[in-house]
Amino acid sequence: MRREELARSESRDTPVRRSTRLQQDKVGEQASREPQGSEGSRAADIVTPRESIKASRKQADPDQDWSPSPLPLLGEGEPHEDSKRAVSERDTHLFPFVRLRRLDVPQEEEPSPHQNRAEEVSEPTIESEEVKDKRSRLKVRKTPQRRSPKTRPLAEKATAILQGMVENENLALGKQTRTRVTTRSKTPTSKKASSLESKMTALPTEGTPKKWTKRFLSRSGVCSLLLLPVLGFAGWLLWEHRSPGSFLGLMGYRSWRWSGFLSLRSGTAECSTQCSVVLVESIPITLDYASLNPHHPTIYQAWMDLLAGANSSVEIAAFYFTLRDSDIHIQDPFSKQGKAVFESLRGLPSRGVKLSIAVNSAQISKNEMDELVRHGADVRYVDMKSLTGGVLHTKLWVVDQKHIYIGSANMDWRSLTQVKELGALLYNCSCIARDLHRIFAIYRMLGKEGASIPAAWPAGLAAESSLTHPLELHLNGTGAQLYLSSSPPALCSTGRISDLTAIVSTIEDAKHFVYISVMDYEPQCIFCKPKRFWPVIDDALRSAACDRKVKVHLLISCWQHSRSTMFVFLTSLRILSYEPLHCPIEVKLFVVPSEGEQPPIPYAHVNHNKYMVTDRLAYIGTSNWSEDYFTNTAGVGLVINQSEAAAGASGPTLRQQLEEVFIRDWTSPYVVPLSRRQECAKK
Structure with missing residues (x-):
């Protein structure tokens, strides 16, 4: 038994071939069966092969290159346990x-x-x-x-x-x-x-x-990829506008089409070299201005030129439409200019020009609007009374989103021949036209059925110009800064300042003079019940004149519809010029004669101007100066700063032209002192 154990232990320590090991096992079995006397010869037979293998390996060259035979993979069948043991023993030396x-x-x-x-x-x-x-x-x-x-x-x-x-x-x-x-x-x-x-x-x-x-x-993967940008864009809109209602209202806004995105793009490069501005006026036929200077193009001719040159779109916001004399039920020879403007408007859709109109919902007659709609015009009625408690008193044009008109003239045949009006026409000013288009777009949104004023206006209608960030461009070759204002504050989108802020800031900016020409001036809420005192503009004028010694001149209209309370407020201003204050404030009244027309034309023969000019700025608006027009009624204003105009400019700036217009009217024979107010106004 000892020899068998010795042989097996040595066989585990020394690698041998499988055949040799099997032979050793057989010899070991035979040895166990033989008698004790043959033990030595059998042990020699077992040891001899192992020793021979060791001897042969000692003689082998250790640096000789050996090529091992690949083993069968596990997947091809498991080797026998004896084979595994042989491999393990052989790995020790190979x-x-x-x-x-x-x-x-x-x-x-x-x-x-x-x-x-x-x-x-x-x-x-x-x-x-x-x-x-x-x-x-x-x-x-x-x-x-x-x-x-x-x-x-x-x-x-x-x-x-x-x-x-x-x-x-x-x-x-x-x-x-x-x-x-x-x-x-x-x-x-x-x-x-x-x-x-x-x-x-x-x-x-x-x-x-x-x-x-x-x-x-896969189809679901493609749909998911397409849906992600839409959801992201919708989330951004809701975040920007804060109100789902404003977002839904904006979906109907035409500028969300591809062309609208391009039109809402901000930038002033297109306005830097080609922008031009022209003052336009309507002088009533009862005024003899032939000998008075300066002279400017008529509003009628300016409107006709705009309509004749329109290529793609005409957008108009107005208080009412009475371009034909059908409202007075008589044939007046001076209404032909208004009729010509109406015919040009009616023919725009047939030329492929889109005509869009926003008008106050309360109309004396809708005959003209209905006829324009039948010929393809897109008309929206804005119910300002239910929205803000006022009216849509704006007067603006946007043509091809390149040219604009802002002024005091209504879409009325009388505004072309019977009423003194003033406005500004800007050509090739796409940057300011885009900004004015955004104000017009707000009116259009409010003209939809069931519309309401949102908590925040869509970001796509945000102002591109403001008091703190005006547009910098060239007007008639001269550098200028320009911005638009709007009223009431509820209709001002992000960045837009109100008309009242524009007026007060213009007064506070003046260094030497403030010239004002408006139809009505009342520091109170006229249509409130009960009426209330409203001294915002009045305080600004008193402070400019009495604190900074800025010369203040007011040219106010006097006609049969003038309220007596207005003259009381004007008198309180005029008194500040007396001793010992000596505040440089002066007030005059402008009267347009009627020459005894029979029958008289209603709502005619009045100075309807709404502008202000200082030594630094020019303001042209559409509102009368009382609280109602700035808190409830829709209006728009244009502010131009050319105080740093180059000395070598080819012509007078817009501010200088407006100053000349005021001085012409201030010194004309149609001006009367405040003390003669009883002659032109009814009690």
Whole structure:
């Protein structure tokens, strides 16, 4: 028994061939059966083969190149236990070789069909390191992978290719370097291992699509990608406008079309060189202004030129439309200019020009509006009384979003021949036209059925010009700063200042003089019940004259519809010029004679101007100066600053022209002192 145990222990320590070991086992069995006397000869027979093997290995050249035989893969059948032991014993002395091991995944770990089949055959990454132990070997192990039955042949093919590559690499490396392949590391650390990894990466996938490609090409994936920008844009709109109602109202706004996006784009480059401005007037036929200077183009001619040159759109906001004399039920020879304007408006849609109108809902007669609608005009009635308690008193034009008109003239045949009016016409000023278009767009939104004033106006209607950020451009070749104002404050979008703020800031900016020409001036709420005192503008004028000694001149209209309370307030201002105050305030009344017309034309023969000019600024508006017009009634104002105009300018600036107009009227024979108010106004 001792010899048998000795033989088995030595056989485990010394590698022998399988056949030799089997022979030893047989000899050991025979020895156990034989008598004790034959023990020495049998032991010699067992020891002799082991010693011969050791002797043969001592004589072998240790530097000789050995080529190990590849072992069968685990998938091809498990080797016998004795074979495993032989391999283990032989690995102790043989040179490095490659062992490939692949483990199958249990059936219950099969991946779902929705997973990426390209990822089911994971690629082993290679990590190399130099070792000094000669008994170290290069091993390629593959961790259990989740593979479907369709991808298993591909995995076996990849494993076989990897086995051959590793064997070739091992022969080239020899005894100098040893590498270890693992699936745990992501970054190769040797060039040869990196090349091996690149070869493995380049293995064909046999048509297995990428996961992201499959999802991208699927219908649900495409719909999701298209829906994400829409949801993001809608979320941004709600965040900007704070109100879902304003967002829904904006969906009907025409400027959200592609052309509208371009038109709402801010910028002043288009206005820097070609913008020009012209003062236009209507002088009643009862005024003899032939000998008075300056003279300016008529509003009638300016309107006709705008309509004749319109190419794409005409947008008009007005208090009412009475361009024909049908409202007075008589044929007046001076109404032909109003009729000509109406015929031009009616013919715009037939020329391919879109006519859009926003008008106050309360109309004396809708005959003209109905006729324009029948010919293709888009008319919106704005119920300002229910929205703010006022009226739509604005008078503005926007033509082709390049030219604009702002002034005191209504869409009335009398405004062209029977009423003294003043306005400004700006040509080729697309930047200011876009800004005025945004004010017009607010009126159009309020003209929709069931419209209401939102808590915050859409960001697409925000002001492009303001008191603190005016548009910088050239007017008639001279540098200028310009901005638009609006009223009431409820209709002012983001960045837009109110008309009242524009007027007060213009007065406070004056250094030497303030000249004002308006039809009505009353520091109270006229249409409130009961009436209340409202001294905002009045205080600004008193402070300018008495504190800063700025010369203040007021030219106020006097006609049969003038209220007696207005003259009391004007008298209180005029008294400040008496001793000992000596505040430089002076008030005069402008009277347009009627020459005893029979029958008299209603609402005619009046100075309807609404402007102010200082030594630095020019303001042209559409509102009378009382609280109602700035808190409830819709209006618009244009402020131009040309105080730093170049001395070598080719002509007078707009501010200078407006100053000349005021001085002409102030010194005309149609001006009377405040004390003669009884002659022109009824009690």
